[in-house]
Amino acid sequence: MKRYKKNVLIVLILLLIVLIASTTAFAGGTGDVAGAIEGTWGDASQQIKTVVNKVVFPAIDLVLAVFFFAKLGMAYFDYRKHGQFEWAAPAILFACLVFTLTAPTYIWTILGM
Template sequence: MSRYRKMIGMLAVITLAVCLCGGTAFAAGSTGDVAGAIESTWNDASDQIKTVVNNVVFPVIDLILAVFFFAKLGMAYFDYRKHGQFEWTAPAILFACLLFTLTAPSYVWSILGM
């Protein structure tokens, strides 16, 4: 008998959870205009996203690339001292990526149409 009580209890808890979490979501009032709700949310959030990307994301990427560039430049110098030839490929690629990310905030938003 206790097995049936456990099953009924679990069924009641699951039913209660479904009823509490299964509410209807309306987009933009009761009109059902999902595209309009998404556009208005994007218009409200786009300035905040742009600010965060310009002030946090790009500087972090720049810092990481600068550290890697100088570390690779130092390692290439020590390889030059050891083997007599300087390998330019990796430092040149890192430098190009660093220049790209340093100048990206000035043009990336016009490309994306913001």
């Protein structure tokens, strides 16, 4: 019974937190929901663009650069061992790295932002 009361208390506290943290969104005096959504998107799109350009793309670039240089090193050691250099994986990673490095300059025009 004690465990049941504890679980009920936890659920009630979580429900209270959700109710306090949630807000009601009104569409304005006219009731135009689409206009309210478009206005919100217009305000938020610049912030989203900034975050993606300054956080997301550099993080992807960092991961791809690490993978590229690691694969290039492994390909070199395979070349030393077998005498044949495998270009496919490093070339694909390099192409992806170039794509993500240059993406912020053209991706927003493609998306229409």
